[in-house]
Amino acid sequence: MFRAIKYSLSLVAALTANVSFGAWDDLNMSPGATQLSQEIFGLHMTVFYVCLAIGISVLLAMAFILFKYRKKEGVKPADFDDSTALEITWTVLFALILIVLAVPATSVMIKAYDDQEGDINILITGHQWKWQYEYIEDEVGFFSNLSTSLDKRNNLAPKDENYLLEVDEPLVIPTNTRVRFLITANDVIHSWWVPDFAIKQDAIPGFVNTGWTYVNEPGVFRGQCTELCGQYHGYMPIVVKAVSPEEYSTFIRDKKEAKIQQALLTEKLWSTSELMEIGEGIYQKNCVACHQIGGRGIPPVFPSLVGSEIVMRNKARHIEILMEGVQGAAMASYAEQLSEVEIAAVITYTRQAWGNAETGDGKIVIPKEILDYKTNKL
Amino acid sequence: MSAVIDSHHDDHHHGPAKGLSRWLYTTNHKDIGSMYLWFSLVMLFIGGAMAMVIRAELFEPGSQIVSPEFYNQMVTNHGLIMVFGVIMPAFVGFANWMIPMQIGAPDMALPRLNNLSFWILPVAFGILLSTFFMEGGAPNFGWTFYAPLSTEYAPPTVTFFIFSVHIMGASSIMGSINIITTILNMRAPGMTLMKMPLFVWSWFITAYLLIAVMPVLAGAVTMMLMDIHAGTSFFKAGGGGDPVLFQHIFWFFGHPEVYIMILPAFGIVSHIIETFSRKPIFGYSSMVYAIASIALLSFVVWAHHMFTVGMPIAGELFFMYSTMLIAIPTGVKVFNWLSTMFKGSLTFETPMLFAIAFVALFTIGGLSGIMLAIAPADFQYHDTYFVVAHFHYVLVPGALFSLLAAAYYWIPKWTGKMYDETLGKVHFWMSFISVNLTFFPMHFVGLAGMPRRIPDYAMQFADWNMMVSVGAFLFGISQLLFLFIVLKCIYNGKAATTEVWEGAKDKGFEWTVDSPAPYHTFSSPPSMESLKSSS
Numbered sequence: 001m002f003r004a005i006k007y008s009l010s011l012v013a014a015l016t017a018n019v020s021f022g023a024w025d026d027l028n029m030s031p032g033a034t035q036l037s038q039e040i041f042g043l044h045m046t047v048f049y050v051c052l053a054i055g056i057s058v059l060l061a062m063a064f065i066l067f068k069y070r071k072k073e074g075v076k077p078a079d080f081d082d083s084t085a086l087e088i089t090w091t092v093l094f095a096l097i098l099i100v101l102a103v104p105a106t107s108v109m110i111k112a113y114d115d116q117e118g119d120i121n122i123l124i125t126g127h128q129w130k131w132q133y134e135y136i137e138d139e140v141g142f143f144s145n146l147s148t149s150l151d152k153r154n155n156l157a158p159k160d161e162n163y164l165l166e167v168d169e170p171l172v173i174p175t176n177t178r179v180r181f182l183i184t185a186n187d188v189i190h191s192w193w194v195p196d197f198a199i200k201q202d203a204i205p206g207f208v209n210t211g212w213t214y215v216n217e218p219g220v221f222r223g224q225c226t227e228l229c230g231q232y233h234g235y236m237p238i239v240v241k242a243v244s245p246e247e248y249s250t251f252i253r254d255k256k257e258a259k260i261q262q263a264l265l266t267e268k269l270w271s272t273s274e275l276m277e278i279g280e281g282i283y284q285k286n287c288v289a290c291h292q293i294g295g296r297g298i299p300p301v302f303p304s305l306v307g308s309e310i311v312m313r314n315k316a317r318h319i320e321i322l323m324e325g326v327q328g329a330a331m332a333s334y335a336e337q338l339s340e341v342e343i344a345a346v347i348t349y350t351r352q353a354w355g356n357a358e359t360g361d362g363k364i365v366i367p368k369e370i371l372d373y374k375t376n377k378l
Numbered sequence: 379m380s381a382v383i384d385s386h387h388d389d390h391h392h393g394p395a396k397g398l399s400r401w402l403y404t405t406n407h408k409d410i411g412s413m414y415l416w417f418s419l420v421m422l423f424i425g426g427a428m429a430m431v432i433r434a435e436l437f438e439p440g441s442q443i444v445s446p447e448f449y450n451q452m453v454t455n456h457g458l459i460m461v462f463g464v465i466m467p468a469f470v471g472f473a474n475w476m477i478p479m480q481i482g483a484p485d486m487a488l489p490r491l492n493n494l495s496f497w498i499l500p501v502a503f504g505i506l507l508s509t510f511f512m513e514g515g516a517p518n519f520g521w522t523f524y525a526p527l528s529t530e531y532a533p534p535t536v537t538f539f540i541f542s543v544h545i546m547g548a549s550s551i552m553g554s555i556n557i558i559t560t561i562l563n564m565r566a567p568g569m570t571l572m573k574m575p576l577f578v579w580s581w582f583i584t585a586y587l588l589i590a591v592m593p594v595l596a597g598a599v600t601m602m603l604m605d606i607h608a609g610t611s612f613f614k615a616g617g618g619g620d621p622v623l624f625q626h627i628f629w630f631f632g633h634p635e636v637y638i639m640i641l642p643a644f645g646i647v648s649h650i651i652e653t654f655s656r657k658p659i660f661g662y663s664s665m666v667y668a669i670a671s672i673a674l675l676s677f678v679v680w681a682h683h684m685f686t687v688g689m690p691i692a693g694e695l696f697f698m699y700s701t702m703l704i705a706i707p708t709g710v711k712v713f714n715w716l717s718t719m720f721k722g723s724l725t726f727e728t729p730m731l732f733a734i735a736f737v738a739l740f741t742i743g744g745l746s747g748i749m750l751a752i753a754p755a756d757f758q759y760h761d762t763y764f765v766v767a768h769f770h771y772v773l774v775p776g777a778l779f780s781l782l783a784a785a786y787y788w789i790p791k792w793t794g795k796m797y798d799e800t801l802g803k804v805h806f807w808m809s810f811i812s813v814n815l816t817f818f819p820m821h822f823v824g825l826a827g828m829p830r831r832i833p834d835y836a837m838q839f840a841d842w843n844m845m846v847s848v849g850a851f852l853f854g855i856s857q858l859l860f861l862f863i864v865l866k867c868i869y870n871g872k873a874a875t876t877e878v879w880e881g882a883k884d885k886g887f888e889w890t891v892d893s894p895a896p897y898h899t900f901s902s903p904p905s906m907e908s909l910k911s912s913s
Contacts, residue, residue, distance in 0.1 A: 026822060026823075026826050026838060026839075026841070026842070027822045027825065027826065028822075028825050028826070029758055029825045029826070029827075030826075030827070040754050040755055040757065040758060043752065043754060043755050044749070044752075044755045044758065047748065047749050047752050047755060048749065051745040051746070051748055051749060052745075054745060055741060055742060055745050058712065058716070058738075058741050059738060059741070061716060062716060062719075062734070062737065062738060065716060065719045065720050065724075066719070066724060066726075066734065069655075069719060069720065069721055069722050069723065069724050070723075070724050070725070070726075071656075071723045071724055071725045072723070075723060076723070077655065077656040077657045077721065077722045077723035078657060078720075078721035078722070079657060079658060080657075080660075080721075081657075081658040081659065081660055081661070081662065082660065082661055082662075082663075083660075083661075083717075086717070087661055087664050087710065087713075087714075090709065090710070090713050091706060091709075091710060094705060094706045094709045094710075095706060098702045098703070098705060098706070101702065101748070101752065102698070102699060102702060105698060105752045105753065105754060105755070106695060106698075108754040109691065109694060109695060109698070109753055109754045110691065112754050112757065113691040113694070128531075152440070153440060153441050153834065154440065154441050155440040155441065159439060159440065159837060160837075161837060162836075163439060163836055163837050164439075164834060164835065164836050165836050187526070187530075187531065188524075188526050188527040188530075188531050189524055189526070189527065189621060191686060191761060193761075193829070195758060195827045198757055198758055199757070200686050200757045200758070200760055200761075201686055201688060202686050202687045202688060204615075204621050204622060204687065204688070205526065205615035205616070205621060206615025206616075206619075206620070206621065207615075207621075207622065207688060209687075209688035210688075223827075224827075224829050224832070225829070226760070226761040226762065226829040226830075227524070227761060228450070228519065228520045228524070228527065228831045229527065230450075230518075230527060230531060231445075231446045231447040231450055231518070232446060233446075233450075233831060233832060234446065234829075234831075234832030234833050234834050234835070235446075235834075298447075299513075300513055300514060300534070301514055301533060301534075330531060
């Protein structure tokens with residue numbers, strides 16, 4: 001409450017005095033990190049100042065009229081009700097102001113709509129409620145999830161600077177390179193927004209939209225999903241890390257190696273406890289949003305996994321659901337999102353946890369089975 | 379004609395029926411107008427309570443009182459109720475009460491249709507609100523219900539929502555037919571179209587907008603119904619459908635809808651400013667042409683709500699230019715209001731205070747509208763709190779303030795009693811301060827990057843959000859005071875004169891009948907001569 005009063009006062013100060021105050025960042029758009037974002041910022045400020053000037057003139061004129069022509073004894077009101085000359089004058093004036101605004105707006109628009117190919121092309125796919133990034137030329141990719149802990153969100157731990165704006169794995173792009181983003185979605189409409197790049201493009205199932213950027217200096221840039229996409233819409237941030245081209249090549253090489261390592265893991269012999277351990281982590285990250293922490297879901301929209309017939313006794317169907325998703329329901333396919341090991345682990349985890357092992361058949365699933373499923377499908 | 383009147387001679391003398399049946403079976407425009415107004419006041423408090431839940435959740439960062447899922451239900455239903463359950467029915471209520479009285483007609487042209495168009499509204503909202511008690515919860519996809527979130531991924535209650543929207547649409551269309559028919563056929567002799575009061579003009583144009591676009595909305599929800607239950611793929615990308623098509627259809631309805639919620643306000647504010655300036659309205663015909671051109675332009679600007687869907691650049695530019703054009707007629711209106719006050723003899727009773735605040739704050743909403751029209755800059759504004767600030771500035775200190783102004787302006791004529799002027803002014807100043815405290819800082823958090831429709835936010839937005847919440851709670855409390863003022867006026871107000879406001883007698887037919895207005899007015903049409911100013 002005290003803070004609110006304090007800030008009410010600072011608002012009054014900000015509105016009445018022509019001062020430059022320290023908290024400008026909290027009040028205005030950021031100029032951003034690219035040439036395009038700076039041009040859009042410049043356009044925003046131009047339009048803002050024009051609107052501010054109009055607004056102040058109108059309000060001052062109004063204040064003057066209200067004061068000057070308040071009812072006074074013995075003063076008779078005028079009775080004019082028209083002036084064609086005056087009306088034509090201000091109509092023309094409005095039109096001129098609009099033309100002045102339309103010219104720079106058009107030129108910035110044309111620059112923003114440059115959709116030539118990039119030196120690097122990245123496919124961005126929105127999922128409920130995470131972003132998937134795939135480097136098209138290098139054929140590597142990953143998912144990027146919110147990494148802020150539930151404790152912080154539930155006010156059980158102190159929040160820090162990047163609360164709700166941090167992810168487990170940021171998108172990495174090189175500086176001084178034209179990067180083009182191809183933006184789409186897998187389920188509902190999302191929108192990929194990084195204010196510092198001035199890119200906001202809707203991610204729409206069945207469409208591929210484009211955006212591009214050219215970052216000069218290394219840095220970390222944060223944004224959020226900006227199209228209502230379901231209950232966790234507020235929890236799918238975007239973090240982009242711009243690094244030097246050398247660092248970027250190292251990043252891509254590591255990604256490629258990790259991909260090969262992942263594939264080898266399916267050959268390894270796995271114990272139930274190893275799978276359970278990995279599976280619990282995967283469950284926490286990918287499944288709790290719908291199926292909840294205790295696995296009981298929110299029926300009827302999100303079914304309970306506890307005591308479920310499929311989870312207890314139908315291993316084949318269980319694998320199939322994870323691999324294909326469920327038509328007409330929120331359950332998506334995880335075949336692309338998770339590795340064979342991860343899928344096997346999370347299936348094993350749900351079949352073992354919450355007493356499912358005791359009431360059901362308790363069968364575990366090993367990574368090889370997932371690989372076989374994929375191979376048989378081909 | 380005279381034979382008809384004679385055979386119903388007795389009707390003119392008995393008053394309303396007694397008890398509940400008066401309200402259920404009434405065909406009287408005043409009774410129906412009152413029901414519309416009470417209905418929208420009740421919905422204002424329901425929709426307002428939802429806003430309070432939203433602001434309580436956003437008071438501080440972190441999860442506070444509701445789940446993200448319930449938060450989305452609040453956001454969705456707050457929007458739906460305020461748009462379809464408060465602003466629209468309230469304007470229809472004023473239309474019912476005032477159009478017959480302003481044009482010198484005894485009642486609406488189609489009184490039974492009038493009864494039906496009101497009574498299906500509580501049914502529609504009963505259906506909508508009942509979804510809160512159903513499995514899967516109430517609609518949670520935003521009042522704009524974009525597919526496929528509202529189709530493939532919607533809770534099962536979406537079907538009830540669709541049915542409810544159909545009924546609301548039917549009610550609006552019937553109401554509009556009635557208003558157009560009344561205005562075209564029942565004006566007093568000598569009242570040509572260009573002599574009609576501006577409130578009548580604004581509703582005449584609004585009614586055409588409603589007839590044009592409510593069927594489009596009905597089409598959109600019907601396609602959703604088909605996608606959900608009949609296996610079609612209008613909006614289903616997986617079946618070859620087009621999710622963006624939904625947005626085009628929705629906003630082809632949605633943008634005219636925005637003006638449906640503001641054009642009658644232009645009419646109301648014109649009357650109030652004219653009365654309390656003790657001067658005729660400046661530029662009557664340009665006011666009419668401005669309303670008409672805003673209405674026409676509203677059909678060709680819809681995709682400015684969709685600058686980020688990936689339209690071709692020609693589309694972006696077309697919708698940017700057409701949207702900017704709307705600033706011209708809107709600016710004309712603001713300047714006309716200022717010129718009406720210029721060299722007047724102004725007094726500041728509560729209706730005038732709300733009308734002046736309307737002009738000032740609607741101007742702010744209009745200017746942020748110009749900023750939003752600039753397509754490349756809109757890439758940064760779109761779907762942030764900047765947009766939330768913009769449309770609340772035009773809808774709350776815009777449409778809602780005009781409704782409050784109209785209530786204070788005409789309630790003495792309806793009840794025959796004056797409201798408490800001191801309390802009215804307290805209500806005004808509380809509303810004026812809190813509305814700005816609530817919605818002005820939203821510009822800042824929006825520009826700084828806070829997306830709309832999120833249940834929790836990053837630390838940098840914390841301070842402004844707390845201030846917004848405090849403002850919102852204050853605004854909510856202020857409206858309870860309004861309810862008290864209305865009740866006090868009805869039960870305990872001082873008697874009002876026929877004229878009510880100084881010099882109002884030649885401002886319109888409604889000020890020539892007794893206060894309270896008799897149950898049946900103008901059984902014989904009044905003469906335009908009676909409005910000739912004596913000055």
